[in-house]
Amino acid sequence: MDLTEQIVLDPQLCRECGGRCCQGSPGLWVDPQRFFAIFFAGQQLSLETLRDKLPGLGLVFWEKSGVPIPAPVSVMAGCAFWREDGCGFSTEERPCQCLALIPAVQTLKQQGCACRLPKQYHFEQARLAWGEYWRV
Numbered sequence: 001m002d003l004t005e006q007i008v009l010d011p012q013l014c015r016e017c018g019g020r021c022c023q024g025s026p027g028l029w030v031d032p033q034r035f036f037a038i039f040f041a042g043q044q045l046s047l048e049t050l051r052d053k054l055p056g057l058g059l060v061f062w063e064k065s066g067v068p069i070p071a072p073v074s075v076m077a078g079c080a081f082w083r084e085d086g087c088g089f090s091t092e093e094r095p096c097q098c099l100a101l102i103p104a105v106q107t108l109k110q111q112g113c114a115c116r117l118p119k120q121y122h123f124e125q126a127r128l129a130w131g132e133y134w135r136v
């Protein structure tokens with residue numbers, strides 16, 4: 001999966017919206033290889049080593065599905081990396097789901113988020129990719 005081909009950023013629309021998606025739930029890193037390239041220079045860590053290192057990065061595992069998937073910490077206001085002026089991560093570092101979300105102007109005209117996440121970035125895909133990663 002090549003995320004760079006998927007990104008549809010609309011900074012103006014997202015600024016106007018104020019980050020409604022971020023104030024709901026943080027996005028996930030769907031692709032393990034991309035995650036390790038960003039945070040560990042490509043070094044692939046064991047589950048237990050990564051578990052030890054996540055808090056220092058402001059990250060947690062989502063693991064209710066039975067498969068640990070790294071994500072930003074959640075707080076009452078949504079994602080802990082959300083700020084009034086945007087995301088605390090650079091575009092290169094941002095979770096795959098955050099980058100893949102396609103901004104829709106309809107969001108400004110309704111309650112909640114009308115922006116669309118392509119199927120290959122849905123939670124189930126993250127679960128499959130990380131499940132496979134932890135098995136090897």
Ligand code: SF4
Pocket residue numbers: 013014015017018019020021022101102103104107113114115
């Ligand atoms: S909810 Fe949609 S329009 Fe609003 S910040 Fe998120 S991606 Fe942008």
Ligand code: SF4
Pocket residue numbers: 019021022025026027072079080081082083086087088089094095098
């Ligand atoms: S990581 Fe950034 S873009 Fe993703 S939910 Fe958090 S603040 Fe929003």
